[in-house]
Amino acid sequence: MSDPRRLAEVWRGLPLVVRDLPLAAALALSPLVPALRGQGTQLGEVPQRPGDALAVAVVALQAAPLAVRRRLPLVCLALVVTGFAVDQLRGYHTTASVALPIALLSTGLHLDRFRRTTAAVATAAYVALAVGVARQGGGEDVGGYVAFLLALAVAWGAGAWLRGARAAEAAQRRRVAEASRGAERARIARELHDVVTHHVTAMVVQTEAARYLTTDPARLDATLAEVGATGRRAIGDLRHLLDVLDPDATTAGRRPAAGDVRELVAQARRAGQPVEHVEEGAAALTTGSTAVAVHRVVQEALTNALKHAHGSPTTVHVQHGEEEVTVEVATQAAVPGVHPRDAVVPAGGGRGLTGLRARVALLGGDLEAGARPGGPWVVRARVPQGDAT
Incomplete structure (x- = not known):
């Protein structure tokens, strides 16, 4: 059949x-x-x-x-x-x-x-x-002719109404498609920002530091080697992002795991940022959206610390709870009275924190960033625990 x-x-x-x-x-x-x-x-x-x-x-x-x-x-x-x-x-x-x-x-x-x-x-x-x-x-009588004319007018009006309904439906589909394309472009922009900005910032800081190490060949060689390693990591992450965006890609991409936070801290330290890392509680075994969001929050906060307050003490505090993960990254002012976001740095536009708020909000969490009175600049996020996605 x-x-x-x-x-x-x-x-x-x-x-x-x-x-x-x-x-x-x-x-x-x-x-x-x-x-x-x-x-x-x-x-x-x-x-x-x-x-x-x-x-x-x-x-x-x-x-x-x-x-x-x-x-x-x-x-x-x-x-x-x-x-x-x-x-x-x-x-x-x-x-x-x-x-x-x-x-x-x-x-x-x-x-x-x-x-x-x-x-x-x-x-x-x-x-x-x-x-x-x-x-x-x-x-x-005239009434009969008028009644038949009205019946014909109803037939025409029904067609006109159907035409309007179809046009409205087509317009709605176009609006939905445009909104979907806009959301997809914004998502790709966030991913590119997260991947590129962190690595490039570290490379810029390391390259600037290398200018002052010409009298110490050993340290210069180590710094340049770290620049190369950071560049290779950037290329790897970009390839992963392209695989995710390519519908024909068959290679299973790597998703950031909870342990990657320690690698982020290590990278920041190698770039010359004094970072203290404190982690409380047992991390979930899944590597889903929660772990990715935590990774991105720490990555963006450390990137901003390198850009805006290079060399200032920074603390990364990750607390794993049964229902949510709390992340807090605090950076001391590089100059008394001048907070990291106020320092003279390459223009960033704030896209990173805006994208992070959207990412965390999608998971039902929230993110705050700002200077505490008389204290450090703090990025704090609360991310609910969830299944791997």
Whole structure:
């Protein structure tokens, strides 16, 4: 048995004319059904006329254009209106006359240009038809003609409403897509900032320090070796980030683990930053979003310490609880009265802390950064424990 969803996909892949043909064929054949003879729309009191060759042409003129009702709605409406007018004036009253409200609905839905002009011309054509029918048949009062006109207007209005609803839905999808693209760009920017800024800052600080070690070849060699090692770590992290962003990548990327905090502290120390590391409690065995957030908070805080207060005492305090992890990184002022964020440093723009707040907030935590009165600059984050993601 064929899969219904597969059949639906095949049907949607067919041209519009092919998909609209069954309706046109059904209306064209409906007058041949004995039970439907004489059951078509009758406007006014024009006497019923038996079918003849012209009746067949009238049926075809009303039914066949429905095959192009979505592709050429204006052409479809013009032909159907012509067929309907002949049908009513000649008194055939075939069931194919049902094509008129269908054509009006389709035109209201699919016509892109000259909508008001089309509505006005169609209304004028109906008035002319009503006058012609009244002269031939009589008997119908004005209310009947007006009621039928209102019914046709409802068909057009339904198509126009559907058009507006589809346009609003398409606009909403575009807004959602744009918001998703913006969020993805912001996420990529945060990841690039986290990966690049930390390593590049360490390399800049180490390179600046190397300028003062020319008289000590051993220390100079060690410093330059650390610059190279930091650069290689940066390349590795960038490759990992590219693997994460590449949907075709099959290599399982490394996620920062809780132990990486110690490596961050070691890197900062090698760059000349005196860092004290205190860790309390047992770290969770998972290496999911919580561990990544903790790693990024420490990384950003140490990067800022290197940039804004190089050489100032810094303390990294990580406390692992059953429900959350608390991270606090405190950096003493490089100059009395001047906090790390106030020092003269390369421009950063604050993107790192902004991105960190967003990252931590997604996990249900919070992040604060600021100078304590008379004390150090402190970055403090609370990150709820969670499963690996």
